[in-house]
Amino acid sequence: MGWLSDAATAERDWLRSETLRAFEFDGVRVPLVDAQRGIRKPADAVAALSIRTVYRPEGAARPYEDAVGPDGRLRYKWRGTDPEHPENKALRAAMKAELPLIWFFGVGPGDYKPIYPVYIDAEESLQHQFVVAIDEVQRDSISDAADEHVRRYLRVERNQRVHQRVFRSTVMRAYETRCAVCSLRHGDLLDAAHIVEDRHDLGVASVRNGLALCKIHHAAFDANILGIRPDLVVQIRADLLEEVDGPMLQYGLKERHDERLMVLPSLKREQPDASLLELSYERFRAAS
Template sequence: MPDADLDSLMRLAAFEHVGKLSEVHDHLTAVHLVPGFIFQGERIPLVNPQRGIFKPRQMRFLLSIKTVFPRPGGRIWYDDQREVHRQIFEGDDAIDYAFMGENPDAADNRWLREAFENQVPVIYFLGIAPGRYQAVFPAFVSGWDASALKARVAFGVPDQESLAPPANALERRYALRAVKQRLHQASFREAVITAYGGRCALSGLP
């Protein structure tokens, strides 16, 4: 089987697996993501716990990107950790995603460029609280800027049968609105839970 066909089948299996996880869980954690999924009897990872841009060795193209929600008082490693929620809720049609480090030709950043050039659908694990993620897919690398050390990420139109990138700005805005509606509920819930330290405001019980 050609590499491109195998990559597409693995990608669809990853999307199906993450979709099922998201139906069962309000948010995803390392417990859900690190085990990966099984494809043709082999385990395929979904993420690299130490890095935000991930391509499994079994796949030709990038599979997932991740933005970590910073812990209170913790170090902010990349601009998108500060900006992504604001861009989603205030933005127009796409968001910025910071390169790994300052070398555009580093492997992680090349994977972003290859995903951009080939319009490959990926999974975006967006941090909504420390250690907690919402999976948004399909997402597409819609721009790649070596001088700014940033990529642009647009989201796929919801309920579309094909995994094609949005065809124009109108579709990108529509897709971003759908993501915004999904995340508003999740982000608000997580913010309240974090504010109360994971305990009931009335009884103090976990």
């Protein structure tokens, strides 16, 4: 986990599967993921080391549908249906020993965002799945005496933390860590922006509802100073076009008016959804 933290950068906080399989510990190669399996257990270990959720292109199904349950914790499917399968036993051993694991979530073909530490909290045998706490805090159960509104808030907030980390990595990978509006490359100055806000019914954490934006353009987008038409052309609010200010307004905003986005994902299936851009642009026009 320390090596994973050192390997992450602001420009790239996900890793290629080849890099994960080449990991060495004390001079011994110990792959962190298995090329063919979702559950990784080193040959000389009793417990599992990691779990993996493969990347799913828009509209495609995964071999196993891992999902977050109503309590905000991940449900990770068994390998097959045999409770005594060695990989299922390896996860059960990690659960009994309360060992931390790494969850590798696919954000692109062969690209994985590591989320750690995660813990196997329980097993739901009838559903052929394990219950996974996705951070240290989630392991602490919410008091039964807590107000239901508090319990609901904590479940949603924990769920969002994971989704936002995965969403950012997926969007940055698709846009090659560059601002869609101005092509700025510095990851520390970039955000993964929702086209339609996540509280909206259609505001899912999907790459097609995302834009890589520098912090200035993200703030301008959220404030309806900058809009993006469904044909991917940038618009700046009319009153700003008339305003005279410093170089940021002139070069950072006004000169982007009527210009197409500078950066788009290379895969068409990952480019912004035109219907979501239309919703967002309607909000921009209403504010103008």
